[in-house]
Amino acid sequence: MSRLAMLGGTPAVPAGSTDPAATDWPVVTEAEEAAVLRVLRSGRLTATAAGEPEIVALEREWAEYAGVAHCVAVGSGTAALQVALAAAGVRPGDRVVVPALTMNATAHAVRQCGAEPVFADIDPDTYTLDPTRVPEALTARTTALLPVHLHGLPADLDALRSAAPGLAVVEDAAQAHGASYRGRAAGALGLAGCFSLHPSKNLPTCGEGGLITTDSDEVHRAALALRNFGERPPVRTRSYIAHGPGGNARLGPVQAAFTRCQLERLPEQTKERDRVVGAFLGRLAELPGLRVPVVPADRTHAWHILRLRLVPAKLGLPGVAPAAVRRVLHRALRAEGVPLSQYQVAPLPAHPAFRPAGLSVDEIAERFPVAGATVDGTLCLQRRQLNPAAGPVLQAYARGFEKVWEHLPVIRDMVRAQPSDDWRRALAGEAR
Ligand SMILES: Cc1ncc(COP(=O)(O)O)c(C=O)c1O
Structure with a gap:
């Protein structure tokens, strides 16, 4: 089994191994x-x-x-x-x-x-x-x-x-x-x-x-x-x-x-994106502890951002803080060449500009548990999936995920060594 890139192995998606034009956005002709x-x-x-x-x-x-x-x-x-x-x-x-x-x-x-x-x-x-x-x-x-x-x-x-x-x-x-x-x-x-x-x-x-x-x-x-x-x-x-x-x-x-x-290209692009993102998510859905987005039967998704939920118990990490799991997997996947980024680091009512008067950050965490759990327990892929030509690149990213999942025992050890905190840590860093 190949070594994790974060431990010195070769990345699953080495720099320069995918066509950069396939993920360019916007497409300018x-x-x-x-x-x-x-x-x-x-x-x-x-x-x-x-x-x-x-x-x-x-x-x-x-x-x-x-x-x-x-x-x-x-x-x-x-x-x-x-x-x-x-x-x-x-x-x-x-x-x-x-x-x-x-x-x-x-x-x-x-x-x-x-x-x-x-x-x-x-x-x-x-x-x-x-x-x-x-x-x-x-x-x-x-x-x-x-x-x-x-x-x-x-x-x-x-x-x-x-x-x-x-x-x-x-x-x-x-x-x-x-x-x-x-x-x-x-x-x-x-x-x-x-x-x-x-x-x-x-x-x-x-x-x-x-x-x-x-x-x-x-x-x-x-x-x-x-x-x-x-x-x-x-x-x-x-x-x-x-x-x-x-x-x-x-x-x-x-x-x-x-x-x-x-706009002339939007209908065709939307259709093709749905196809290539569907193929990517279909592969990720096979990985234990990773939940791909739910699309209710009465809706279609524009796939502007792909948010993947981590389920610590199904990753063999019952009771572990989701933020600790996310931090390690985010680092491991980025090292493999999967360009994840975090979309929103705290629920909006916790931002200093919008915090309701008299409510502490802890009370915000209690009042908006789903928003907090989403920030803590999900991975996001942005922009790379917008170009409908990105299919092969997304397949390469899927290989990156599969490789990291082959190393779950090592990942679990790293997660257990993490502090057991949540999004409030990012906000505390902002208080400077
Ligand atoms: C959900 C949402 N609302 C509003 C905006 C604001 O749009 P704009 O950046 O064009 O002002 C954005 C842009 O990022 C957004 O994602």
Whole structure:
């Protein structure tokens, strides 16, 4: 049996042994280059340039793809969330329910509206907002739910709506382009949907960008105004008259033109990614103590991030802290050439910016046990699986996992030598 790379053996996936182009993301072709050049040569370099065609075309194409009446392109996914929440009626002093595990942007957007995020724990299988934990987060001032389709799997929108009847639902679909729930696309499930076009996302741009989707004429009108200084869309020329609140949340035409090229390939890429990721996860599912993502039968997954849950008891480590298991396996797999990374190091309500007044980190750990256990007990692969050509590379990573699993007795010894702690250690390091 070959030695573990972390103990001096040859890595299962040696540097340079896989085709780097197979994991490049975004895929940039001559089509993107020509599209960007077309914009530069047009002289129409902002959304407000008279006759600007790229942004309106992207909005039309994305609305059609998502199966909604309207799309509003904005400057980032965070701007999409802030504008959509405000357009959906979230006002200063309101409360908005946010899952305890997500990117910090989700909660920042609520604050940018003058509202306060109230956190609810996530479901241990789907990693999305747990409908059974929503009622305890509701107050008389709660006006909206902001479920996150984390890692590309839609949250259980029907159950969430039943748990909070009458509240506006704004989807954080920043990671879920191309995913669906009960036959409808992510972004078409709530009052509004919000997407990021960050280059790391399944539908990328060159730079920053975001998209809002909605079927509501009212939300659409409000979002257009909020995006552009509270002005009404010009009939012929821009008036610069502010009719209400707003700012500059506009997308640029270069970014729109780039994303339109990406969108042409999105359906095919989503299908192919599903196939190659499925083959990869199928192999990992054979390893004891490693649980691959669950995809409920009523949903499709966009596979933006692959999160793998470790089950210490099934790894022969009953009663051992999951964080200790994760730390050792993370190091061992990275040494084998599997480029794992950690997606979120602490539940969001534990971040100093969002910690509810008067709650200690220990109380946060008690209140959001699933978010904490997810941070502690899972491994993540990001970005490498986005390019649909990554199939052979993912198969090489699967070999890396299988090799490490052949060495479980050594791994167990290393784990037992680890401190028995959890995510609070990472947070303590941040307190410096
Ligand atoms: C779940 C989630 N929400 C919001 C955002 C914010 O998007 P952006 O970086 O485009 O502002 C991100 C981006 O990482 C995200 O992953």
